[in-house]
Amino acid sequence: MPETPVRNRVDLSTITPSIALGPLDGRYKGAVETLVNHLSEAALNRDRLAVEVEWFIHLTDNSVLPGTSPLSAEQQQKLRDLVTHFDAESIAELGEIERVTVHDVKAIEYFIKRRLSIVGLDQLSELVHFGCTSEDINNLSYALGIKSAVEEVWLPAAQKLLDDVVELAEATREIPMLSRTHGQPATPTTLGKELAVVAHRLGRQLTRIRGTEYLGKINGATGTYGAHYASVPEADWQQVSRTFVEGLGLTWNPLTTQIESHDWQAELYADVARFNRILHNFCTDVWSYISIGYFAQVPVAGATGSSTMPHKVNPIRFENAEANLEISCSLLDTLGETLITSRWQRDLTDSSSQRNIGVAFGHSLLAISNVQRGLAALDVASDVLAHDLDMNWEVLGEAIQMVMRAEAIAGVEGMDEPYERLKELTRGQRVNQERMQEFVSGLGLSSEAQNRLMRLTPGSYTGIAAELVDHLK
Structure with missing residues (x-):
């Protein structure tokens, strides 16, 4: 087989800024980028940092360990500033630490310990991550x-x-x-x-x-x-x-x-x-x-x-x-x-x-x-919807046979086999307005029932559909 010709192409993986592999970080980034602040790797590390800091403060606030006492408001704020000021430099530093530790949570622990001197809490460095497994x-x-x-x-x-x-x-x-x-x-x-x-x-x-x-x-x-x-x-x-x-x-x-x-x-x-x-x-x-x-x-x-x-x-x-x-x-x-x-x-x-x-x-x-x-x-x-309804008068068959059933129960003669009669009229075939109304007028219904059905159209046969929308309220 002939050799595939070598094509000299730019290696897209080397381009800066880097090109996204997936569509959510590329083509569709604008629609989903707000999630980056919550569910990205960087957001996870920021939340880890927040949990470690709050655990440190919680232990000291409650003097859980002998030799500890509540931090000053300034010390607490400086610790929490590590979270609020978590930025690109913090992310880069964490990456450097993790390349040594080969452990993401341990990197967070060391990141905090590096900064305890700023807060004047060097003596409590072993309180960071105290009693915790990574999964905590x-x-x-x-x-x-x-x-x-x-x-x-x-x-x-x-x-x-x-x-x-x-x-x-x-x-x-x-x-x-x-x-x-x-x-x-x-x-x-x-x-x-x-x-x-x-x-x-x-x-x-x-x-x-x-x-x-x-x-x-x-x-x-x-x-x-x-x-x-x-x-x-x-x-x-x-x-x-x-x-x-x-x-x-x-x-x-x-x-x-x-x-x-x-x-x-x-x-x-x-x-x-x-x-x-x-x-x-x-x-x-x-x-x-x-x-x-x-x-x-x-x-x-x-x-x-x-x-x-x-x-x-x-x-x-x-x-x-x-x-x-x-x-x-x-x-x-x-x-x-x-x-x-x-x-x-x-x-x-x-x-x-x-x-x-x-x-x-x-x-x-x-x-x-x-x-x-x-x-x-x-x-x-709306015109297409109306035309579709007008082309399907046979859908009134349900209403007509139900009226016939009600009439039969009320004692009106000649209302036998309503379902079967409508099935014969409508099943598998189109029925127009003239044919449907001719059928209704020949049933021998009570005048009230006949008038009600003669006024009925596919477009008006919607029951209380409009009213049911109120359930959304």
Whole structure:
């Protein structure tokens, strides 16, 4: 075989500033970059630093160890300044330390110890990381980062999307629409009511997510406080642990192995994934409504729909959202499945897994952004909706046979086999207004019932669909 010709190309991995490998840090960075402040490696290290500093202050505030006493307000502030002033130089220094320690949490400990002289606390250098295993710091740091990411970034974005769907449901509550069950014409509804169903489903998941318990522990190498009681047996270490965890705004987990069991994470990811899947279902429905003309897409000036077909305005926002929701769900499912399992008292599978939490939330956040942008570019094609209804008079068959049943129960003669008679009239065939009204007028209904049915149209046969939207309030 001929040799492949050598191509002289620039090695893109050597370019400065570095080129992102993944789309969340490259093409889509603008939509998800707020998560960097919560779920990046740098954010994790900042939270680790915060946990170590607060543990140091907590131990001294409560004089847990003999020879310690509360720090001055100035000393506490200087320690906390290590966290508030955590910047690019701090990140670089931590990287240098970790290259020596080959241990990320140990690097944090040394980073703090280097600065104790500034605070005048050299004599308490061994209080840094006292009684802690790495997982004591890590579990609390991840909990803080995930909590802030969910509460400050993901939930507000998800709520804004929900608000947009609710607003659209309110605006379209009266617009009649042909339903399709099994893809076939069915009892009419209103566009607003169908949007309200989606909003209600999404809202329930957000309520669950807002109620998430973020658990944490600080109890030593195997969760027994062994080193704590060996070194300071007179302290109430469970109380020290509980008040510290709760002081961070987390829920104390009293029973763990070396690791906090991550069950709360699995619960949260299942709820977020369920939100994603409901949103995915919404995307496929909107995509389908666009394809049959129920929604028109507002063209964006200068944008290209197809590289070869100039007429096209593609529903790319909803397609992009579908893909990103699927990726997010796959990652969330994997995290939920793997994090709740740890061999005996500890293995390190969670260490690598948890570094993908930001990626999982990033793809969900990107999808939410795309759906919002997609919805903003939609116009309701009321004329198409009305025409579709007018072409499907057979959907009134349900109403007519039910009226016949009610008439039969009331003692009106000639109302036998209502279902079968409507089935013969309508099943598998189109029935227009004239034919349907001719059928109704020949049934021998009471005058009130006949008049009611003669006034009924596919567009007015929506029950209380518009009223049901009020449940969103």
